[in-house]
Each structure stands twice: as C-alpha cells, then as structure tokens.
Amino acid sequence: MPFKGKRALVLGVANKRSIAWAIAKRLADGGAEVAFTFQGERIEKNVRDLAASVSSPLVTELDVRDDAAIERVFAEVGQVFGGKLDILVHSVAYAAAEDLEGRFTDTPRDRFWMAIDVSAYSLVATARAAQPLMAAAGGGSIVTMTYLGGERAVPHYNVMGVAKATLDSSVKYLAWDLGEQNIRVNAVSAGPVRTLAARSIAGFPTMESIVEERSPLHRHVDAEDVGAAAAYLLGDGAKNVTGTTLYVDSGYHAMGM
C-alpha cells in the first residue's frame, strides 16, 4: 500500500476516461484517501459516482478561474483531512474548440488569456492554496499534465500549446519556491489519449496515428500508463525528483522525424 495514510486532492475528473481518474484510482488502490472536485453540474453525477466507488470523503465543485472557490475548496479539504494534504493532482485544461481548429495566428485576445488562465494559472493558484496544508504534512507532491505541443508546434494544438509552455515553466518556478517546504512539483507529458478534452482537438486521430507510426514503441498510450507515471512522481520513490517532466508517449518526444 504505497499511499497508505496519504491525503490527496484530484482536480480534473470529468468521466471514467479522464486521465485524472486513472491517477485517482492508482492513489486509492494504493491506500490514499482521495478528495475530488468537478466543474459544472453536467458532470457532477459522473464524478460523485466515481468518487463513491473509492469511498471519497469529499466531492466539491471548483471552477479554477474563481479565486473565492479555490479558497473555499482548500478550506473544505483542510477540514476533512485534519489540516493536512500530501498530494495534489492538477489535470485541468481548456481552450475554445474554434481555437483548436483554425490558425493559431487568429486566436483572439480574450480566448488566448482564457486558455492560459484555466490551463496554466490554475496550477499556480491551487499550488499556493495547497502550500500551507502540505507544509503542515511535512511536505507534499504536486503533479500536472502537459503535452509536447508546449515545446514544439503541433498543428491544431495552437493556443493550448502556448498554455502548456506557460504550465511547463510554472512547474519549474513552483518547484523552486516550494522545495523549501519539501513540496515537489512535476509534470507528466502524455502522448495522445482518447478523452473528452482530446475530442475537441481537430485532427486528434492524425496525432494518434503519427505516434503509432513514428514513435520508437509504435503504440498508443492509455490513461492507465499515465496514471502509473503520475503515481511514481507522487510517491516516495520520487522523493528527490522535482521540477521535471516525465514523458509517457511511447518515446515520440525523442524523435526528430
């Protein structure tokens, strides 16, 4: 039971295909107590049902654009976990569908900032809110989800790539700030996984087939593979790993062609 006695908060479960759910399941199977947030009534029942299946002590609403909601959620987490938190999983991203279809050049100002707000600033805001609870636990581990499209131009990924670049850099600055309190911050860079968010990326099937054709392992990645990598980063086996990105993409990132 690698996570026995650990207290975790997981942001970003929408349904059973969500990467966040694969991670949460690993944590719960490993003995952690797992609290969940959901965004919007539309997915509330899904998340409540999944959370109940792992005997979650807390399921609460969170729109990461809302600072007051972040404050409320972390107060609730503090209450159910006796003022302590060991693990934060950030698996949240959003960009308008039209910005994942056309040219990046045409992204309007408001939707550019929205993508960065939801997909990158949310890590900064939630890490800051988690900090006192993790410090009270003697340290903690934070994992976020990124993609190669933040480092290289991937057709159609567009403004989400810019948001991931911001997220990747935020991981490093947070790792520096929070390391003092034994809080680690890392990212998993996943290859294409069929989820709700992935469906809004035009050309997603092409991304999948290119990985299959050109990656060293010539195969798809699934949410469970990503869950296993996140579990490593969240666990004590990674106690000296921070500010890093672990690629779970069949090796695609290593290729030049």
Ligand SMILES: NC(=O)c1ccc[n+]([C@@H]2O[C@H](COP(=O)([O-])OP(=O)(O)OC[C@H]3O[C@@H](n4cnc5c(N)ncnc54)[C@H](O)[C@@H]3O)[C@@H](O)[C@H]2O)c1
């Ligand atoms: N699926 C992939 O191929 C892939 C690859 C690399 C990285 N990722 C990243 O993994 C993470 C999880 O995505 P997923 O693929 O599991 O899809 P998903 O749709 O299951 O999860 C995305 C989550 O973001 C949440 N969200 C969106 N806007 C929000 C807001 N304002 N406040 C709070 N929550 C909000 C949604 O409710 C949803 O739960 C994202 O960061 C995504 O960019 C996915």
